[in-house]
Amino acid sequence: MSHTNIHPGDALLLVDVQNDFLPGGALAVPEGDAVIAPLNHALAVFLRHRLPVFASRDWHPPGHCSFRQQGGPWPPHCVAGTPGAAFASKLNLPCEALILSKATAAEQDAYSAFAGTELAALARARGVTRFVVGGLATDYCVLNTVKDALAAGFQVWLLEDAIRAVNVRPGDGERAVAEMQRLGARLIHAEDLAP
Ligand code: VGL
Numbered sequence: 304m305s306h307t308n309i310h311p312g313d314a315l316l317l318v319d320v321q322n323d324f325l326p327g328g329a330l331a332v333p334e335g336d337a338v339i340a341p342l343n344h345a346l347a348v349f350l351r352h353r354l355p356v357f358a359s360r361d362w363h364p365p366g367h368c369s370f371r372q373q374g375g376p377w378p379p380h381c382v383a384g385t386p387g388a389a390f391a392s393k394l395n396l397p398c399e400a401l402i403l404s405k406a407t408a409a410e411q412d413a414y415s416a417f418a419g420t421e422l423a424a425l426a427r428a429r430g431v432t433r434f435v436v437g438g439l440a441t442d443y444c445v446l447n448t449v450k451d452a453l454a455a456g457f458q459v460w461l462l463e464d465a466i467r468a469v470n471v472r473p474g475d476g477e478r479a480v481a482e483m484q485r486l487g488a489r490l491i492h493a494e495d496l497a498p
C-alpha cells in the first residue's frame with residue numbers, strides 16, 4: 304500500500320459537504336455521500352497532525368440569482384440556516400475547523416471557496432502552502448476552488464476518491480479532473496494518507 308505523508312504547511316479543504324448536495328437533497332450530486340468516509344479519514348489524519356482544516360459552504364439567501372425562479376440554472380439549494388445548508392451530519396467536522404460561507408449575496412454566484420471569502424488570508428496567516436481538497440461538486444465548486452488555489456500560488460493535492468460530480472453533461476466530472484491536473488493539481492487517495 305502506498306503512503307502519502309502530510310507535513311506542516313498542509314491544510315485540508317472540504318468543499319460544500321452539505322445536505323442539499325447529498326442523495327435526497329435539493330441539488331443531489333450522484334453518490335455525493337460517498338465522499339464522507341474518505342473525508343473522515345483525512346480529517347482524522349489532519350487532526351492528529353494538528354494541521355488546519357477549512358470547510359466551505361454554499362450559503363445562499365432565499366431568492367439567490369442561481370435559483371431557477373430567478374432565471375438561474377439550479378433548483379433552490381443551500382439557503383442559509385436551513386437543514387439543507389447544514390454540513391452532512393456524518394462528517395466529523397472538528398470544532399476547530401475554519402468555516403467559509405460563500406455566495407451569500409443575492410445577486411452574485413460564487414463556486415470557488417476563495418470567492419469573496421477570507422480563505423487565502425486565513426491560510427497564509429497559518430503558513431499554509433498546500434491544500435488537500437475534497438468535497439462537492441467536482442465540476443463546479445471543487446473545480447473553481449482548485450483553480451483559484453493554484454492561481455493564488457498554493458499547491459493542490461486533490462482527493463480523487465473524495466469528490467463527486469453533478470455531470471449535467473456526461474463527462475463533466477472527468478473533464479474537470481483533467482483540467483485540474485493540467486493546471487498542476489496532483490491526484491491522491493484519502494485512504495493513502497499516512498496516519
Ligand atoms: C455547487 C451548484 C450550485 C457546488 C454550488 O457546491 O458545487 N454547485 N451551487
Ligand code: ZN
Pocket residue numbers: 361363369380381406
Ligand atoms: Zn449554489
